[in-house]
Amino acid sequence: MCKPYSGYNYAYLDEQTKRMIRRALLKALAIPGYQVPFGSREMPLPYGWGTGGVQITAAILGPKDVLKVIDQGADDTTNAVSIRRFFENLAQVKTTEDPRAATLIQTRHRIPEMPLQEQQVLVYQVPQPEPLRSLESSEQETRKMHGYSEYGLMQVRLYEDIARFGHIATTYGYPVMVNERYLMSPTPIPKFDNPKMHLNPCIQLFGAGREKRIYAVPPYTQVRSLDFDDHPFSIQTWPQACDLCGDQHSYLDEVVLDDQGGRMFVCSDSFHCQSRQQQGHLGARQRQEEQAHD
Amino acid sequence: MYVAVKGGEKAIRNSHALISEERRGDLEVPELTVEQIREQMSLSVDRVMTEGSIYDRNLAALAIKQAQGDLVEAIFLLRAFRATLPRLAHSLPLDTAKMQVQRRISASYKDLPGGQILGPTYDYTHRLLDFNLALDGMEREQAVVADQGVDPHLPRVADVLNHEGLIEPEQQGAAQEPFDLTRQPMSFPASRDQRLQALARGDEGFLLALGYSTQRGYGGNHPFAGEIRLGEVEVWIQPEGLDFAVSIGDIKVSECQMINQFKGNAEHPPQFTRGYGLAFGHSERKTMAMALVDRALRAPELGESVRFPAQQPEFVLYHSDNVEASGFVQHLKLPHYVDFQAELQLVRQLRQEHQAKQRDKQQAASQGADSAQAPSTASQSQEPNHV
Numbered sequence: 001m002c003k004p005y006s007g008y009n010y011a012y013l014d015e016q017t018k019r020m021i022r023r024a025l026l027k028a029l030a031i032p033g034y035q036v037p038f039g040s041r042e043m044p045l046p047y048g049w050g051t052g053g054v055q056i057t058a059a060i061l062g063p064k065d066v067l068k069v070i071d072q073g074a075d076d077t078t079n080a081v082s083i084r085r086f087f088e089n090l091a092q093v094k095t096t097e098d099p100r101a102a103t104l105i106q107t108r109h110r111i112p113e114m115p116l117q118e119q120q121v122l123v124y125q126v127p128q129p130e131p132l133r134s135l136e137s138s139e140q141e142t143r144k145m146h147g148y149s150e151y152g153l154m155q156v157r158l159y160e161d162i163a164r165f166g167h168i169a170t171t172y173g174y175p176v177m178v179n180e181r182y183l184m185s186p187t188p189i190p191k192f193d194n195p196k197m198h199l200n201p202c203i204q205l206f207g208a209g210r211e212k213r214i215y216a217v218p219p220y221t222q223v224r225s226l227d228f229d230d231h232p233f234s235i236q237t238w239p240q241a242c243d244l245c246g247d248q249h250s251y252l253d254e255v256v257l258d259d260q261g262g263r264m265f266v267c268s269d270s271f272h273c274q275s276r277q278q279q280g281h282l283g284a285r286q287r288q289e290e291q292a293h294d
Numbered sequence: 295m296y297v298a299v300k301g302g303e304k305a306i307r308n309s310h311a312l313i314s315e316e317r318r319g320d321l322e323v324p325e326l327t328v329e330q331i332r333e334q335m336s337l338s339v340d341r342v343m344t345e346g347s348i349y350d351r352n353l354a355a356l357a358i359k360q361a362q363g364d365l366v367e368a369i370f371l372l373r374a375f376r377a378t379l380p381r382l383a384h385s386l387p388l389d390t391a392k393m394q395v396q397r398r399i400s401a402s403y404k405d406l407p408g409g410q411i412l413g414p415t416y417d418y419t420h421r422l423l424d425f426n427l428a429l430d431g432m433e434r435e436q437a438v439v440a441d442q443g444v445d446p447h448l449p450r451v452a453d454v455l456n457h458e459g460l461i462e463p464e465q466q467g468a469a470q471e472p473f474d475l476t477r478q479p480m481s482f483p484a485s486r487d488q489r490l491q492a493l494a495r496g497d498e499g500f501l502l503a504l505g506y507s508t509q510r511g512y513g514g515n516h517p518f519a520g521e522i523r524l525g526e527v528e529v530w531i532q533p534e535g536l537d538f539a540v541s542i543g544d545i546k547v548s549e550c551q552m553i554n555q556f557k558g559n560a561e562h563p564p565q566f567t568r569g570y571g572l573a574f575g576h577s578e579r580k581t582m583a584m585a586l587v588d589r590a591l592r593a594p595e596l597g598e599s600v601r602f603p604a605q606q607p608e609f610v611l612y613h614s615d616n617v618e619a620s621g622f623v624q625h626l627k628l629p630h631y632v633d634f635q636a637e638l639q640l641v642r643q644l645r646q647e648h649q650a651k652q653r654d655k656q657q658a659a660s661q662g663a664d665s666a667q668a669p670s671t672a673s674q675s676q677e678p679n680h681v
Contacts, residue, residue, distance in 0.1 A: 008378065037479040042377040046370070047618045048625025072632045079628050081303055109632045127625070138608055140482050165644060171636035190636045210618050212479035236639060254635050268632050 011058040011091040017041055021059035021214070025205060028216035033178030034146070035129050040212040050083055051209025053106050053125035060121065060205075061087065061104060066094045068102035073110035073251065073268035080108070097271045109172075111193040113250050113272040116202035118219060124187045126208035129215060131175045131185040151183045154226060162231055171236070177224045178217055186223075192235045192251045197223040242267045243285040245276035317362045331355040340546075340575025341365055345616065346372030347476065347495050348379075349545050349574050366497075370617045376476070384472055386530045386539055388572075390549050391453065393525040395444050400451045401519040402553060408448035413524060414576070451521040452551045452568060461553065461566040483594075484607050493588055494573060496614030498580045504604045505586035513590045513602035517569065520553035524576055548573050550581035554589050559597045567596060 009015065017039075024038035043051040061067065067087055071080035075097045083106060087093050096102050099112040108125040116122060132142045135153050145151070154175055161169040174191035178184045186194055187206065197204065197217060204217040217223060227233040241248040243264040250272060252265040264285055267273035277286070318325065332339055332355035342354040346369045354372060361367035397413025400406055426432055455461040465486065475491040484492070493501065508514050526546050530539040550571035558564035569589025571581030590604040603609050613619060 012378075014378070014380070037481065039477045039479060042370075042373040042476075042617065044374040046624060047621030048623075049621060049628065051621075072629045076302060077629050078302075078306060082306060085303065085306075108628075109630070127622070139612075140608070165647065169640060169644065171640045172633040188630075188633050190632055192636075210622055236636060251632070252635070253631055254638060268635075 005089050008090055011061050011087065011093075012044070013041065013055065013058045018059040021055055024214045025056065025059070025216065028205070028214050029203070029218050031182075032217055032221050033182030033184040033215060035213040035215045037212055038214050040209045043209060045082070045086070047210035048127060049079060050106070050108060050125040052207025052211075052214070053108070053123045053209075054083060054086070054207075055209055056123050056205050056207040056214065057087065057104060057106050058091070061091050061093060063091075063093070065103045066096050066101055068096050068099055068105045069107075070105065070110060070112070070269075071108040072253070073112070073272075074270035076270060098275075099271065109188055109190075110251070110268060111189060111196045113267070113269045115196075116200060118201045120202040122200075122202050122204045124189075124204065124206045126185070126187050126206045126211070126213070129185060129206065129208040129211050129213040131173075131183050146182060149181065151177075154183060158226060159228070162228070168227070168231060168233075174233075175226050177222075177226060179221055180224070183226075184215065184217075184223075190236060190251060191225065191233075194223070194225045194233070195235065199223075238265060240265050241283060242273060242276075243283040245273045245281045245286075246283040247273070247276055247281070313362075317360075326359060328352060328355045328359055331358050337576060338363075338365060338368075340573070340577050341498060341580070342368045342372060343575055344573040344577050344580060345369045345495055345497065346376065348372055348376045366616050366620050370620070373617050381474070381477070383531045383533065384474075385542075386532060388527050388529065388547070390523065390527055390547070390572075391447070391450050393448070393523060393527045393547075393549075394446075394544075395448055395523055395525040397524040398448055398521065399519075399523075400521045402451060402521075403454075406449075406451065406454065408445040411444060415578075448523075450523075450551065452553070455520070455553070455566060459565070462556075462562070462568060464568070480611060482608060484611055489591060489607065489611065490570065490572070490588065492611045492614055493571070493584045496584070497616035497619065498577075498583065500614050500616070500619075501583040501587050502579060504590075504610060505583035507602065508586050508590045508604045513593070513605045515567075515589055515598075516555040517552045517586055517589065518554070519582065520551040522548070522550045522578060522582070524548045524578070546575050548575065548577045548581045550578070550585045552582070552585035552589055556596060562596070567592065 011018075013021070020039055024036045028034065028036045040052065040055060043054055045051060045054065057067070067084065069075065069080045069084040069087075071077040071083075074080065075084075084095050088095060099105060099114050099116065102120065104121045104123065105112065105116075106123040106125070111122065130139070130142050132145055132151075132154065135157060136142050136145065145153070158168050158170070161167065170191065172190045173185055173188045174194055176184050176186050176194060176197065186197060199220050199222065200217070201219050203219055206215045206217075208214070225233040236251070238248075238252050240252075242250060242252060244266050247267055250267045250269060253268045255264050255266055256262070257264055266283075267276075282290070332351050335355070335358060336351075338358055339351050339354045342357055342365055343349055343351065346354065346357070348354075353375065354368070357368035357371040357375075358365065360371060395408075395411060395413075397415065398408065398411045400410065452461055452464070456463060473485055473488045473491065475488060475495065480488065480492065509517075524546070526544040528541050528544055530541050532539045548571075552569035552571070553566045554569055556562070556565055556567040567589065569585040569587075569592075571584030571588065573580045573584070587604055587610060590602075591607050591610060593600050593605040594607075598605075600606060
């Protein structure tokens with residue numbers, strides 16, 4: 001049997017393709033929030049499963065990097081495991097679960113709870129790069145709208161929510177203005193994470209493989225969630241704390257325990273939750289279990 | 295006790311072992327060879343090569359075996375492999391007039407130079423299950439070799455019409471390098487090379503349905519199957535620095551030229567217009583559907599009104615690729631619980647607000663009723679609440 005990975009270039013993509021992607025990345029960083037078309041390649045994982053993020057990671061990854069891959073905030077979800085293995089096999093890269101130890105973090109749907117630093121790169125997987133797509137299906141039209149900064153339609157959509165429900169009813173993929181110029185999709189992260197994008201010291205890169213677009217938010221760039229003076233932007237809060245680590249300020253996942261309405265809430269960021277537990281923070285359920293053992 | 299759902303490496307490894315086992319099936323039955331698939335499942339191989347955009351019968355057969363016969367999955371395997379190959383050159387335009395023809399039919403002329411050549415086709419088989427094929431060791435029928443070869447130069451029907459100026463002239467390929475959809479992102483308005491590449495790679499089922507929709511009145515343009523031909527053509531490249539072309543081999547292709555009515559407009563006289571389809575191997579259904587959709591997509595260029603899905607380039611070209619479509623549809627299997635949690639919260643909030651509003655309304659109504667007559671007995675349905 002031959003080794004399945006021996007015939008491939010470092011990090012899968014050939015060097016010319018990496019150069020093409022790096023050029024697109026530089027352009028994207030130079031025009032924050034602008035969607036740069038790029039010659040996206042067919043990757044050996046399905047479209048919609050992170051092909052854009054994987055291409056960016058492959059294009060900038062080097063032997064000295066330390067990679068963290070998360071999906072839904074967790075390192076152990078199947079697709080995060082699969083993408084991490086892809087780079088372990090094809091780039092022999094060191095991996096970690098600790099966001100502080102990572103030079104490069106690829107993510108789907110979350111930004112880690114722990115703050116990121118300069119010198120770190122956060123790569124987002126993007127299903128639909130066009131924030132206006134649900135309002136205007138034609139790409140030719142939306143490109144014009146970006147060209148003219150013609151974003152009234154989005155403001156009207158948010159206003160319609162207020163007229164109907166009394167508040168904005170968008171919970172994830174909440175549209176943002178980057179550097180007061182381009183309207184940008186933050187990817188389907190919960191709006192809870194939007195404020196973390198603002199003036200973040202790390203480099204934020206966004207890859208949409210199927211839609212063949214790359215965009216970026218350079219370090220310390222303004223990222224403003226759209227809102228109204230009398231209806232300011234707000235993030236999700238929970239009446240309860242994490243049942244495992246007791247954190248009152250992290251994004252929580254709801255876990256169904258039975259079919260009688262039993263629920264528990266746990267941090268979506270699995271590393272954050274574990275490290276808090278190791279520091280001795282306990283949630284309600286952990287305390288109960290400890291008492292049961294005593 | 296709460297146990298975190300760990301997808302984990304082990305589950306993935308076990309899953310791979312399971313698909314390997316399922317692919318092999320009953321161990322009592324001999325394993326299929328790639329050669330058997332290549333030779334005896336050749337129409338599947340042709341489709342996989344066409345939509346996988348790589349002409350290699352062995353690789354396509356291997357992909358079909360690996361994908362357990364799931365052709366869309368096999369196409370994906372081939373595409374992902376193709377992405378790692380260097381692009382050495384682009385070929386000169388194929389000259390299908392010089393094709394070694396195996397089959398050539400025209401629905402627009404009863405007879406024409408070179409004649410109608412039926413060749414291998416299921417068209418006139420009665421679709422009765424042949425139970426003999428289920429028996430081992432039977433001798434299979436072989437075709438008789440004709441005394442006379444096929445005319446090596448069969449003029450194409452569109453060229454015949456062209457002599458009279460009845461059909462729009464074929465656009466000569468520009469001298470510059472053709473658009474390469476595998477290297478450049480789709481852009482609009484889409485040029486014809488870009489469009490035909492997307493259609494050639496496009497999902498046969500999707501194009502079939504779209505082509506069919508034009509026939510049923512969603513963007514019809516009265517097509518005639520001017521000519522369908524199947525056979526081998528030579529592929530030529532012109533290497534840089536050489537002033538002559540080099541033949542690099544023969545490939546088998548199917549070609550369909552649809553001829554469509556066009557009543558003319560201010561710029562163009564009334565004439566027939568073309569819709570074009572080309573695919574690797576014997577892929578007639580694909581090429582016919584492709585030709586219908588190609589012509590439908592020319593509506594804006596010919597000044598026809600764009601009213602139906604098959605006429606909208608962004609709609610057709612952005613959705614025809616089954617590797618993209620299959621990936622994105624199936625990505626819904628991936629965890630979405632972060633966003634789902636956000637939506638759960640919102641729906642609970644909206645329901646509470648809705649109930650509060652209903653209560654207020656009913657109170658207002660019953661207060662109004664109180665002042666007039668006896669209290670209302672309307673009971674309020676209480677929604678279960680898990681907040």
